[in-house]
Amino acid sequence: MTKKGGQKMLLRNLTTWSKCLAFLYTLTLIVCFDSGVMASSPVVLKYASTTPSVGFIADWEKWLANEIEKRTNGRVKMQIFFGGSLLKIPEGLDGVKKGVADIALIPPLWFPGELPLFSFTQVTGLAPEPDVVRNPHLMSKAVWKLWDEVPEIRKELERWNQTAFSVRTMPPYQLWSRVPIRKLSDLNKLKVRELGIRGRILFGTYGAIPTSVTPAEMYGALQKGVIDAAVASFDWGELYRLKEVARNLIVVDFNPGAPFYTINMETLNRLSPKDREILMKLGRDFTSVYADALSKYIDELMTKFKNEGVNIIRFPAEERERWKRECEPKLIDAWLKELKGVNMEEAKKVIEAFLSATGGKDVIPWRK
Template identity: 30%
Template sequence: MKRIKKFYLAAMILIFVIFVFPFPPIVSSQTKTSKPLILKFSHMTPATGLQPEYLKRAATEVEKATEGRVKIEFYWSNSLVKVKENVRAVQKGIADMAWTSASYHPAEYAIALASQNVLYAPKGDDAYFIVQKYWEIWDEYKPFRDEVEKWRSTAWFFFPYDSYGCYAKKPIKKLEDFKGLRLRVSSEGIGKMVSAVKAHPEFFPASEVYTTLEKGIVDGAICGYEWGKRYSFYEVSKYLNLLNACMIGCGYGIVSFSALNKMSEKDRKVFMEIGRRFSLEYGKAVKNERLTDIQAMKDKGMILIPFSEEERKKWAELPEIKALIPNWLAQEEKAGRGEAAWGMMKIFLEKFELSHLMPQKKDKSFN
């Protein structure tokens, strides 16, 4: 009987302790009391301009939406690694996120170079349209995703690059005006486009364009209008030739699988949603400011030189330009990427209303 009384007494004491002094809650790795996950983002440009502005906005939204559990820390102007090392830096964990593109990383993103074989498109000047279509291709075409994801990363943000102009020391009104000019280009594909009109392509990263123009290393530079305003190309070139050609594509803001795996499922979902949403908002901003950027450079003293649709069509009809797509497909076939490259070119041309440029191929379906 005494044992039973002792048992009940012990039980009552235990119940009293539980209710009066409750155990502390289990703290997960994603609570406010733990250290935030800080993601290192490697970017090649300075922290000024429209693209950095929208990246910083997205980072602020990530921190807010995750209640401080996930933060993005930017390393601008190649201060973490050089731009051409970005893909592998993310793979190795040196960076968690980075700006990348097929132009700067052709070995890593081979089939994405499909876009570099098209001189211009009907909506090539619409950055919002471009980023929309890239997200559609990403969602619909698995080999595109596979090419990025084999490096242990995935797309978080698309940076649209709408059709380019040419900043130069002389006006370019006709194809003949290109002859003999040394022109900065950002990719092999654009290099072939200017070679077709007897210009001499020179590759320099965007961060070096101002210096190459200033020192006369090149006679002109083919690049975007927002870049021209951001980096004050009006200080080192007299003419802004409105080519509206040579570029339809996107760079990628990538994030490593390792970084994503450190987030809770909830934070990972909201993180990815924010990247996509802000990339679309950035595309709208680039589109809306395109004419404003051009006008701003005119106000700084640049002379605007229109390039007619007739001249663009003549350019597109040159044998060297018409050969770009079939030659690239043949090259990819030899490299063992024929089927994936064919499918990438097909969906790219469809999305950008250029299906008539797709060569015919018998006996195989690449849907």
Template identity: 30%
Template sequence: MLKFTGYVAAAIVSALCLASPVRADEAYPRLNFTYAHMVAANNALAKFDVRWMEIVEQRSGGRIKFKVFWSGAMGGPTEIPDLVGAGSVDFGSTALGYLPSQFPLSGVVGNMQRTFATPTDARKASMEIFSLPPVQAELTKANIVILNTTTANPYNLTCTKPIKTMEDLKGKRIRANGKYPPIFFNTFGASPQTIAFAEMYEGLEKGLIDCAWMSHDFAISSKLNEVAKFAIDLNLGAVPATQLLVNRKKFDGLPKKVQELLVSAAEQSSVDEAKYLAEVMTNTIKMDMPAKGMTYVHFEDEKKFVAAEPNMPKIWEKDIAAQGQPEAAKAIADILQKYRAKLVN
């Protein structure tokens, strides 16, 4: 049994178990699943994947268990979808946005700046998108099902200098990998830099970059506060971080009650995650930043920023339409725009 690390009281789990009309060990078969994860077990990105496994194990009375290969032990982030699809492992967690050629539709969720106001919005929008027929076709081709997506608090900037105005953004070297983040930051005259996640600390320390683009709590958990003392309050949008994948053939062959358990556990872990992230965001600003000598900087030109910012879903839609999928692009972009409207007024 995995150790209980979530913050939700054990009484909740007990109540759920008591609500079942049959004993857990009578309801579920004994199953042992393999699971490949892109990060370490103690990484913040894995916290609620661990929570999902805990719920599944607890509700099944310990009859369903997982053997997890952490930190890319079975394959790196870009290899995990193929490993799951081929049946080399049953489950996997990675960011489909890392594979825009293989997953041009489902991978969009992790590549949109200023689109989701909250982690809850990021998760809801993602699951809506994943359920669309053209996205399901893309996932079926890869022989995978997406059970869930973990999320992160709104991304901001953690910088070596205070950023208060649009003028302050000009020329700033901001870590922004991939295709769409550089387009976004270039709009403001910043200088996007491609730097690996593990190299951000050194990049800030040596002056190779001026800012890191991530949530405040991720920045502190990554110890970036030691080399970048200014946290900018500009909300750049919550992010769907990693997707929980399962081999489609394996999932379809499971008893219905097991399928339902896997899905309901994902729903519960996401509820737990949203509450946790809200608490972490408040504590980070009120307690962690002062304790670690960070200055919380108010960005004064938000209206000018909003007026100048690019509409990233529109840019993405145009790209996908040009690749021959205009109807799918519009259906997905409509969902993205609906949620973006809650953040960008």
């Protein structure tokens, strides 16, 4: 081989090796990008919490933030803005849509016009059986079942540029009251904090005056007599100190619903496929571990309230059953009449699915 021929072969070999190295480098970049290794700084998710920065819920939201960082090896973090400092409850849906927050808890009863189908999960007050309402696992399972099997629910949230990330089961809603309530007639003329058609029908039917008050306003409203009683989450006696101004806890076991934590879809899609999968699995895991912790917390709180002298009144089962029988069919009819731009068959499908999963299908009007 001539000297010239050897040089040409060497050049060809070098060119081949250069192409191989370039290919391997490109492949490495793709793999690293997909796994998040190349990220120069972590993705920070803004979570708009509406709860105070201390307490049971705050502790578990901090757990969630730590777990996100841990499972993604620091590639994704969650910054929590407590106490409505980023978004108030009524601002949550639109705020996540516009990216003001990446994640928020969306109680559907606050958004009956925007999320009409999903709002039904918090419309019925007494239809889910008490055993289901008191069991965080059963309530969260019913809501996830609705999400997985009724595509119309998913489409509602997607129209607001968000999707379900997790479910946070709520403790049973009870009545925190300034006065004892032992029967339906005791509701007459009381000003009761309850929202929407639930307030009008569940309480207006018996002469009570439904009043809209945010969680943060309840303490002052009860203290000043603006309201006489509040339908509120069981743990709000501790979280918002309602036990100090409403010394009667009326155990009715209202349906609390199980709101979704939602996440902005654009934010979610910006994550690598691997981190999206990690995050969405964590959302389901959080539902379960939170439900376990909540069950224990409810038992601990009941003991604590008793020891602190709260007057715990268990609303008679026969009165609750009468309440359900007289009001729940009216609630369903009223909800259907107020729906706008919604296919009635889709709405009935949601009703059937949710109440079948929670033991309340005996109040469905068209089944009578």
